[in-house]
Every structure is written in C-alpha cells, then in structure tokens.
Amino acid sequence: MSKNLVRVAFLDADTGAQIGRSELPVEQLPGSFQSATTLELAGDTWSVQGAEPPTAAQFAATGVLTLTLRRIESAPPGDILYSLPTLCASLPAVAPAPAGADRLELHEDDWRQVELVSADLGEEVQAELRAVRHSYEQHARRDEQGRVYGFRNLHVRSNPVNPLSRPVSRRRLLGRLPSDARNRGGIGFRGLRGIVPSSFAVSVGRVLLYGLTDGDALAVLAVRTEPGAAGEPQPELVAALELTMREADLLLVDWCRVALVGPASIDDYLVTIGAVGRN
Template sequence: MAAESVRVVFVDAETEAEFARTELAPGQLPDSFEHETRLDLGGEPWAVVRAEPPTAAQFLRSGSLVLTLRRIQPVDPQELTYSLPTIFDPLPPAEDSTGPGEHFVIHEDGWRQAEMVSRQLAGQAEAEMRAIREIFRQHSRVIGEDASSVRVFDRIHLRRTPTAPISTEVSLRRLSELLPGGGRPYAGVRFRDAPGRVVDSFAIASDPLVVYGQAQGDRVTTLCLVPSPDAAAESAAGLAQAMREFDLLLADWCSGRLLDASAIGAFVNPA
C-alpha cells in the first residue's frame, strides 16, 4: 500500500550531515531519481547525488526517502576558463554505428589539434596561428606553481580553416608503408561520447604514436597525429619522409606553431 506522504531527509554531500527534513505528498516527488535531478530548496539549486531508494515505487511503499544533495554554485561568466586555446569547428559527421573492429577513440576537442597542412595552404594556416597567438597574449594566464602550474584561457578561438587541409595527393597506402612495420590499422575513429564512427575515418598505431584522419579511398584528406613521449625515432623519421614527399607542414594549433619536416622529431617525442 502506498504511503499518503513521504518523509524526506536531506543530506549535504560535502559534509554528509543531515540539514533538513520534511513530509511531501507523492505528487511533489518525481517517479525516479535514477537520472540527473535538480531541486530548488529555499530558492537555491541543488543536484541530487544519491537517492535512497531511487524510485517512487520503492519510497512510496516505505514512506521514507533520503536525498544526498550537492549545492550548485552559480558561475560568473567572467570566471569561465578553457584548457585549450583553440578547437576546430564543425566536427565531421559520424555514421550511425561503428561497425566491427577496434576504433581509435578521441575526445571531440582533440580533433585536428595537430595536423598536416599542404604547404600551398600555409597562408591560411598562418592567419589562424595569428589568432591563436593573440589568445595566448591577451586571454590566458598561468595558475598554480612549479610542476602543478597550468595555463588556462578565458577565450577560445574556433578554427574554421583550412576546411580541406591537404590539397595535394597523399596516399594512405604510402603513408602506412613509411611507418615502422606498416603500422597497426584501427577500424576508424570514434568520438568519446558518440556511438558512431567518423565518416571516412582511419587511424594507424605506430608504437605509442597514432596517426589518424579521413580518406576517400587511398587519398588522404585529413591527416592528424597524437604525439607520445615514448614514440620511436623510426616513427618520426617516417612522418618526416611523408612530409617531404607530399610537401606538408605540421600545424601544432595548440601552441600556435607551423613546423616543417626538420622539427617533427621534437614534436612527436617532446621528452
């Protein structure tokens, strides 16, 4: 038999101490707390961290409910910070499903943060670099000290060019040949919070270094990489050879640098 009212105990998640209790009618409570729920208490917003029990069927039967809440602190827009100075927008489309095989998973903000650009497009790349360097000069600061210090940004630059970063013929097959052992291919690229595979995507693991992007058949249209302090010299040498063969530059967007083949070794293995 359902209770006519529910005794609700409120617990602060920060202190784990009870701070209020009340009696509520069933209609004043949601059917379930299993999804993210927010409550307004005394004009202040709170997030439900845990509900015991979580469903109406249970707490109406028992007549009691314990809600552990965390106060939602309002954020001053002037205090918002970013960990990156730039991201590329828009993201590429994804298919409905990933398909078989292991996929290289990347955060959406990491898409095209270090990528190859045809030398013919250096002017477009430099224009974006100038905007990013301005973010560093005018909209960043370092917080913390010594090894724990980190640079944060109060503004982020949305890159929209170059839309097609590779304007020359770059062969995916040849790129794989230049990596040690031909590399280990993934089934494609998937964003961390999305179920589908990025359309036309590929990824190749070469020791800890990963090269990824998009290709139409054998023709690479987007070529990116994720550096690693443990990357082998052979991987860097293979990438340098690819840059020379296909006349490519490396755009390290998050540092505002445009690098040629001679600098790829230090970028791939920054240790």
C-alpha cells in the same frame, strides 16, 4: 499518439533516474543530437550526454526518444576558463558502426589539434596562428610561475577547411610505417555512438596517426600523442613522416603550441613533446 509527436524521456546522467517525460512535436527537436546540445528543463540548463536514437529520422519513425542529461552548474562569467587556446570549428559526422568494427574514441576537443597541412595554405595557417597567439596574449591566465592554467576566451579555427590541397596516398604512408604499427579502426567521439565514415587510426608506440580518406587519398592527416611514459625511439616512423612531408610539400601545425614544423624538424618536434625518444 499523433505521428507528429515524439514521447521523450529525460534521464539524469549521474543517477540514471528519470527526471521527466514529455510529448513534443518532432519539429521542435533537433535534427540530430550527435553534436553538443543543451536544453532548458524545469528552469535549469542541461547538457545532452546521449540520445537514443540520435537522429530525427529515427525518433520520428519510432515516436520514442530517450535523452540522458547532465545539469550545467552556473558560474559567474569571470570564473569560467577554457583549458585550451583553440578548437577546430567543425567535427565530422558519425554514422552507425558496422558490426565488429574497431573504434578509437577521441574527445571532440582533440580533433585536428595537431595536423599536416599543405605548404601552399601558408597564409590561411598563419592567420589562424595569429589568432591563437592572441588567445595567449590577451586571454591566458597564469600562475605565480608564469604557467598558463586557462583561457578566458579561445579561438575557434575555421581554416583550413581542406588541409591537404595535394593528393597524399594513405596506402603509401601506411606502407612506410614499422611492422608493429597497430590499426585502431575508425574514429569515434566520446559520448557519441558510431564511427566517422572514411576515418582511420593507426598507432606506433605513443604516436597516433588518424584522419579522413577519400578513396586512397588522405583528406585529413592528424597526429596525437597518446598518454604514457616518454616514447621510445621510432626511426621508421620519423622517416615515414619526413618522406611523406617532403614528397607532398607538407608542414605539421601544432595549433595549441602555436608551432609550425617542417620535414627536417619533425624528429626534434616529436622528441620535444615526448612522443618518441632520441635515437
């Protein structure tokens, strides 16, 4: 086989059956399958659920690529609804995980949906929040009780690119958390192998803190509520977040709820969303 050709096997994600084979020039294949990818096969559109190996450098070297696909069922455009009003535009890349490394898996739609941002980025934040409000006002679909069940369109956020404009120490933040805080390892995304380099995740009760680091400095600090019953009171966690927010002049942004929360209100916010209980 020519060094420029890659032998590609196509597998059905639902049945595991092989649905086709082909030899393709490496130049016609994406540089990576680590982000969402679709392709046309036998007149149908398929979503790539997994690739082995995932990058062009790897399958160009071996000359072999296996793609696991799921057929995308077509539907009239008016029937397609998004479940969220907004998504973050960019996801961090993943890399092979070190042996034995812990990995917390997120759905890619969850990335940076609730995050801490520097207060001096207020104009960027407000511009994005206005666009999310537009999704609710113009694109939300509601039931008879007025509850939103989907969106005809959503806003893809491109800002802030660097949400923390001032240094925030990861070591200092983690040192303030209660002793039962649990290290969850690095961040991974559902359907993708590997871990995001320089990522971290730590949980306290139902509250997950995760993000990206640059040495000891936090580059991204995000918050997620994990599934389960209503959270227990977490006074040490609340105090750690409030103190960190005050020291670094941070605000919490819940993009999907179109909420901007200051340090003094962080306890009320976490109680309202069920992440922690009231003391």
